[in-house]
Amino acid sequence: MKRFIGFVRKEFFHIMRDRRTAAILFGMPILQLLLFGFAIRNEITEVRTGILDLSHDVVTQELTDKIFSSGTFVASGVLNNGKETGPAFASGKMNEVVVFESGFAGNLQRDGTAQMQVITDGSDPNVSRIITGYTESVVREFLVEKAESTGTAQGVEAVPVMMFNSALKSVYLFVPGLMAMILMLVSALMTSISITREKESGTMELLLVSSLKPVQVIIGKVVPYLLLSFVNVITVLALAFLVFGVPCRGSIALLLGESLLFIMTALSLGILISSITNSQQVAMMISLAGLLMPTVLLSGFIFPITSMPLPLQVISNIIPARWYLVIVRGIMLKGAGIGVLWQETLVLVFMSLLFMTVSVRKFSERLQ
Amino acid sequence: MNPAVTTENLSKRFGKVEALRGISFCVPEAELFGLIGADGAGKTTLFRILATLILPDAGNASLLGLDTVKSYRAIRTRIGYMPGRFSLYQDLSVEENLNFFATVFGTTVKENYELIRDIYVQLEPFRSRRAGQLSGGMKQKLALCCALVHRPELLLLDEPTTGVDAVSRQEFWQMLGRLKQQGITILVSTPYMDEASLCDRVAFLQEGRVLAIDTPTGITTLFRKPLFAVRSRDKHRLITKLRTYEHAASVFAFGDSVHYTDLRQSPEPHELKAWLKTEGFDDAEAEPVKPGIEDTFMALMESGESPEENS
Numbered sequence: 229m230k231r232f233i234g235f236v237r238k239e240f241f242h243i244m245r246d247r248r249t250a251a252i253l254f255g256m257p258i259l260q261l262l263l264f265g266f267a268i269r270n271e272i273t274e275v276r277t278g279i280l281d282l283s284h285d286v287v288t289q290e291l292t293d294k295i296f297s298s299g300t301f302v303a304s305g306v307l308n309n310g311k312e313t314g315p316a317f318a319s320g321k322m323n324e325v326v327v328f329e330s331g332f333a334g335n336l337q338r339d340g341t342a343q344m345q346v347i348t349d350g351s352d353p354n355v356s357r358i359i360t361g362y363t364e365s366v367v368r369e370f371l372v373e374k375a376e377s378t379g380t381a382q383g384v385e386a387v388p389v390m391m392f393n394s395a396l397k398s399v400y401l402f403v404p405g406l407m408a409m410i411l412m413l414v415s416a417l418m419t420s421i422s423i424t425r426e427k428e429s430g431t432m433e434l435l436l437v438s439s440l441k442p443v444q445v446i447i448g449k450v451v452p453y454l455l456l457s458f459v460n461v462i463t464v465l466a467l468a469f470l471v472f473g474v475p476c477r478g479s480i481a482l483l484l485g486e487s488l489l490f491i492m493t494a495l496s497l498g499i500l501i502s503s504i505t506n507s508q509q510v511a512m513m514i515s516l517a518g519l520l521m522p523t524v525l526l527s528g529f530i531f532p533i534t535s536m537p538l539p540l541q542v543i544s545n546i547i548p549a550r551w552y553l554v555i556v557r558g559i560m561l562k563g564a565g566i567g568v569l570w571q572e573t574l575v576l577v578f579m580s581l582l583f584m585t586v587s588v589r590k591f592s593e594r595l596q
Numbered sequence: 597m598n599p600a601v602t603t604e605n606l607s608k609r610f611g612k613v614e615a616l617r618g619i620s621f622c623v624p625e626a627e628l629f630g631l632i633g634a635d636g637a638g639k640t641t642l643f644r645i646l647a648t649l650i651l652p653d654a655g656n657a658s659l660l661g662l663d664t665v666k667s668y669r670a671i672r673t674r675i676g677y678m679p680g681r682f683s684l685y686q687d688l689s690v691e692e693n694l695n696f697f698a699t700v701f702g703t704t705v706k707e708n709y710e711l712i713r714d715i716y717v718q719l720e721p722f723r724s725r726r727a728g729q730l731s732g733g734m735k736q737k738l739a740l741c742c743a744l745v746h747r748p749e750l751l752l753l754d755e756p757t758t759g760v761d762a763v764s765r766q767e768f769w770q771m772l773g774r775l776k777q778q779g780i781t782i783l784v785s786t787p788y789m790d791e792a793s794l795c796d797r798v799a800f801l802q803e804g805r806v807l808a809i810d811t812p813t814g815i816t817t818l819f820r821k822p823l824f825a826v827r828s829r830d831k832h833r834l835i836t837k838l839r840t841y842e843h844a845a846s847v848f849a850f851g852d853s854v855h856y857t858d859l860r861q862s863p864e865p866h867e868l869k870a871w872l873k874t875e876g877f878d879d880a881e882a883e884p885v886k887p888g889i890e891d892t893f894m895a896l897m898e899s900g901e902s903p904e905e906n907s
Binding site for chain 2 (some may be wrong): 238591
C-alpha cells in the first residue's frame with residue numbers, strides 16, 4: 229500500500245510540475261463551458277420581422293401587436309406586396325415575414341380559420357425552424373386569449389410543447405455533451421500520454437524492474453486522473469448552475485456516480501491505447517481521432533442519433549459517450565432515476581470491465 | 597559459493613540483426629565484471645536480458661541462482677539496474693526521485709542510507725533541484741543511488757559513465773570499488789578502455805560474441821606482436837606514412853603517440869627510426885612498449901575472431 233501511495237504521489241507531482249498540462253486540465257473545462265454557453269447559442273433573441281398585411285382589419289392589427297409585444301420579434305418594416313419579400317431577405321433587413329391573407333378577420337369569423345403565412349430564411353434551417361415555432365406559438369396564444377374573451381368554443385387543438393427545455397435553451401443541451409467530451413479528453417488522452425511518456429523516457433524500464441505489479445502501475449496511473457476528472461465534473465456542473473442556471477432535476481449523487489463510472493470507462497480506454505503504442509504522439513493521435521471525434525460527432529451531442537444514417541447509428545452504440553449522454557440528460561433535464569437508466573449504466577459498466585481486463589492482460593511485464 | 601551470474605549460449609535477434617550470438621560467461625559473487633565493446637556490440641541487449649526485461653531466443657541465464665525467465669519476479673527485487681539512457685523522472689527533484697524508488701521497492705532512504713551515503717553526500721547540495729537540470733555526472737550518481745536504494749545483491753550498470761567528465765568518471769569508479777567491498781556483485785559495461793583496467797575481469801564483446809574474458813593484465817598477454825610507441829611532431833602525417841611501411845601490421849593513434857605493430861617477430865626500433873628519417877621525420881622516436889588493454893582490444897577486433905579458437 230505504501231508503494232502504491234508513493235506511486236500516486238509521484239503522478240501528482242508530474243501533473244502539477246507541468247504547468248501547461250495543469251492549465252489545460254483545469255482551464256479547458258471552464259473555457260469550453262463558457263464558450264459553448266455564451267458564444268455558440270442556438271436560441272434566437274432578435275427576429276427581424278416584416279409584416280405583409282393584405283387584409284388591414286382589426287384582427288390582423290391585434291395579432292401584429294401581439295407578435296411584437298413578445299419581445300422576441302422586432303418590427304422591421306411593412307411590406308406592400310409579395311415581390312418585396314425576396315430583396316428584404318437578401319439585404320438581411322428581415323429574417324421573417326408574416327403574411328396575412330386578404331379578408332383575414334372575415335374568414336376567421338365565418339369559417340373559424342384564416343390563412344397566414346410565415347416566411348423564413350431557409351438557408352439557415354435550424355434558425356428558421358425555431359422562428360417558425362415561436363411565431364406559431366404566439367399566434368396560438370393569441371387565438372386562445374381571443375376565444376376566452378369572446379367565449380366562443382374553438383374545438384380541440386393539439387398544441388406541441390417542448391418539455392424539459394421549454395425555452396429551448398441550447399446550453400441545457402451542451403452541458404451533458406460537454407461533460408462527456410471533457411471527461412473523455414482528460415481521462416483517456418491524459419492517461420494514455422502519461423503512460424507512453426514513461427515508455428519513451430525509459431522510466432517504464434525501471435518501473436518494470438521494480439517489484440511493482442502491472443495492476444499497481446495501472447491503478448496508480450488511474451487514481452490521480454480519476455480525482456482530477458471528478459473535480460472537472462463538479463466544476464462544470466457548478467458553473468452550469470451558477471452562470472447559466474442549468475438545473476439538475478434528478479439526484480446529484482446519482483449524476484456524480486454515473487460520471488465516475490464514465491470516467492472509469494474513459495480511463496480504461498486510455499490505458500488500452502497506451503498498451504497498444506509506445507509513443508506519446510501515436511497515443512495522442514489515437515485519443516483525438518479515435519475517441520474525441522466520435523464523442524463529439526456520433527454520440528448525439530451535436531447531431532441527433534435518430535437522424536443519422538443506419539450504419540452510423542449502429543456505430544454510435546459502441547461509443548461510451550452516447551450512453552453517458554442519455555444518462556446525464558435523463559438525470560439533469562428529466563429528473564430520471566436509476567430505474568429508468570439502468571440499461572445505459574450496465575452498458576458503461578460492461579465497457580469499463582472489458583477495456584480494463586484487456587489492458588491489464590496486454591500490459592507487458594517486459595519490453596517488447 | 598554460487599556464481600552471481602551465469603549465462604549459457606545466450607542468443608537474441610531483432611529481425612535480421614543478430615544482437616547476441618551465443619554469449620556464455622560466469623561471474624562469481626562480489627566481482628567487478630566489465631563488459632567492453634563498441635556501440636552495437638550487444639551490451640545493452642545483454643543487460644536487458646539479465647534484467648529480465650527481454651527474453652532470449654536461445655540459451656539461458658541465471659542471476660543469484662534464479663532463472664531470468666522463470667523467476668523474473670524474484671530477481672527484480674534483488675537486483676539494481678541502471679539503464680544506458682538516463683531514465684529518472686526529470687521533472688522530479690533529486691530527493692523525490694530517490695524517495696520514489698525507495699518506496700516502490702518497499703523501503704526507505706533512511707534504511708539504506710549507509711550504502712548510498714558516499715554518493716549521496718555529493719548530491720546533497722542539489723537535493724531540491726530537478727533531476728533534468730543536473731550535470732551529466734550528477735545524473736549518473738543519482739541514477740546509481742536510485743539503483744542502490746533497495747540494497748540489491750547485484751548491480752547491472754549499462755554504460756554508467758558515458759558522457760560523463762573525467763573527474764566524475766574517476767569518482768564513479770571509486771564508488772564501484774567501495775560497493776564491491778561490501779559484497780555487491782557488479783556488472784558494468786563501458787566503451788572506455790581505461791576503465792576496463794579497473795575491473796576484476798573483463799569480457800570483450802563484438803557483434804554479439806565474446807572475444808575474450810580475462811583479468812585486465814591477463815588479457816594483454818593475448819597480444820603477442822611487438823609493439824612500439826612512435827612519436828613525432830606531425831602525428832597525423834606520421835600515421836598515414838607508417839601505414840605505408842612494408843612491415844606495418846597496424847597503426848593506431850594512442851594518446852600523444854602512435855602505437856605501431858610490426859609484422860616481424862623481432863624488429864629493431866632503430867631500423868624503423870632510420871626509415872622514418874628517410875621519409876622526413878627528423879624528430880621521430882620509437883621505443884618498444886608493453887601492450888595495454890586498448891591495444892589488445894584493437895588487435896582482437898582486427899582479427900575479428902576469438903584468439904582462443906585461433907591458437
